[in-house]
Amino acid sequence: MKNTANIFYMGIWVLGIYACSPNQAKENTITEEKVPVKTQQVHAQTITQPISTSGLLASKQEVKLSFKTGGIIQSIAVDEGQTVKKGQVLASLNLTEINAQVSQAEQAFDKAQRDLNRAQNLYADSAATKEQVQNATTGLEVASATLQSARFNRQYSTIYAPENGQILKRYAESGELLSPGSPVFVFASASKEQWILRTGVSDRDMVRITLGDKATVQFDAYPGTDFPATVTEIAQMADASKGTFEVELTVDPQGKKLATGMVAKVQILPSQKVAAVIVPIEALIEADGEKGFVYVLSDDKQTVTKTAVTLAGIYDNQVGISSGLEENTTIVTEGNNYLTESSKVKVITQPTAVSQVK
Numbered sequence: 534m535k536n537t538a539n540i541f542y543m544g545i546w547v548l549g550i551y552a553c554s555p556n557q558a559k560e561n562t563i564t565e566e567k568v569p570v571k572t573q574q575v576h577a578q579t580i581t582q583p584i585s586t587s588g589l590l591a592s593k594q595e596v597k598l599s600f601k602t603g604g605i606i607q608s609i610a611v612d613e614g615q616t617v618k619k620g621q622v623l624a625s626l627n628l629t630e631i632n633a634q635v636s637q638a639e640q641a642f643d644k645a646q647r648d649l650n651r652a653q654n655l656y657a658d659s660a661a662t663k664e665q666v667q668n669a670t671t672g673l674e675v676a677s678a679t680l681q682s683a684r685f686n687r688q689y690s691t692i693y694a695p696e697n698g699q700i701l702k703r704y705a706e707s708g709e710l711l712s713p714g715s716p717v718f719v720f721a722s723a724s725k726e727q728w729i730l731r732t733g734v735s736d737r738d739m740v741r742i743t744l745g746d747k748a749t750v751q752f753d754a755y756p757g758t759d760f761p762a763t764v765t766e767i768a769q770m771a772d773a774s775k776g777t778f779e780v781e782l783t784v785d786p787q788g789k790k791l792a793t794g795m796v797a798k799v800q801i802l803p804s805q806k807v808a809a810v811i812v813p814i815e816a817l818i819e820a821d822g823e824k825g826f827v828y829v830l831s832d833d834k835q836t837v838t839k840t841a842v843t844l845a846g847i848y849d850n851q852v853g854i855s856s857g858l859e860e861n862t863t864i865v866t867e868g869n870n871y872l873t874e875s876s877k878v879k880v881i882t883q884p885t886a887v888s889q890v891k
């Protein structure tokens with residue numbers, strides 16, 4: 534009876550082994566399954582590395598208008614956004630004090646003229662010396678200069694429109710006391726309308742930009758529209774508060790209505806080129822700013838290595854890699870979403886070279 538029980542349990546144990554064997558075999562098959570991938574061999578090229586930034590639009594003919602002298606504002610005749618004509622009065626100061634200065638200068642000039650005439654007559658009668666005549670002459674010249682200065686100050690105590698244009702900004706109101714040179718208006722000329730965009734770039738980007746470099750500008754007001762632009766000025770000293778270098782671009786409006794203060798996205802294309810390895814954009818994974826990763830095919834053609842790379846720019850469906858990859862390296866272009874560094878791979882295409890970036 535005991536032998537019969539042993540034989541029974543041994544039979545159950547054998548059946549258990551046979552029952553488990555197919556599942557274990559299946560698990561082993563799954564573990565050793567290879568991920569099908571497509572690969573491509575990459576090559577280095579010299580490419581243009583774009584500089585992406587943003588800036589504010591302004592009129593090239595934009596100027597600040599102010600009084601030369603200080604004083605109380607008598608009147609302001611225009612508002613922001615108003616169109617004005619050349620010579621139109623925009624604002625004026627109370628001239629009470631300035632007119633008094635002019636009157637004082639005129640009287641001093643008249644007295645100096647009389648003093649000179651008297652000295653010349655006395656000198657003709659040998660009753661005055663030549664030095665006295667010279668002193669009177671100098672006094673008249675000083676009085677004349679003072680009168681000229683007073684009249685000049687009175688002339689610029691009224692602000693006139695320098696050309697046909699528009700008032701973009703008004704900083705003051707009637708009755709305010711202003712110091713000399715304080716801005717009252719921001720004026721944009723309409724006779725030679727030219728739009729510029731100012732943006733700040735880092736020192737690393739500034740050294741790659743040269744005058745005449747091309748750029749594209751986009752405004753939220755015109756989605757999907759690229760406005761061509763050209764670099765026209767490059768600051769040679771950094772902004773102390775921002776630590777960036779200001780770059781000015783002249784924008785072609787393309788017949789569109791633009792306005793001062795519009796925010797723009799800018800992509801500058803420096804004429805200086807950099808060496809980079811070109812890869813299909815599908816090969817890039819986990820991209821963040823200038824950093825990303827690609828899978829590199831190992832020499833055994835069966836394993837991959839996750840490699841960190843630095844991006845030089847995106848060009849349609851390709852990416853420039855400035856560091857992290859060497860020329861003729863074979864990378865995974867398809868199937869990389871299913872990979873880990875421990876994955877086994879099966880290459881289903883032969884490595885091919887990528888097309889040239891233009």
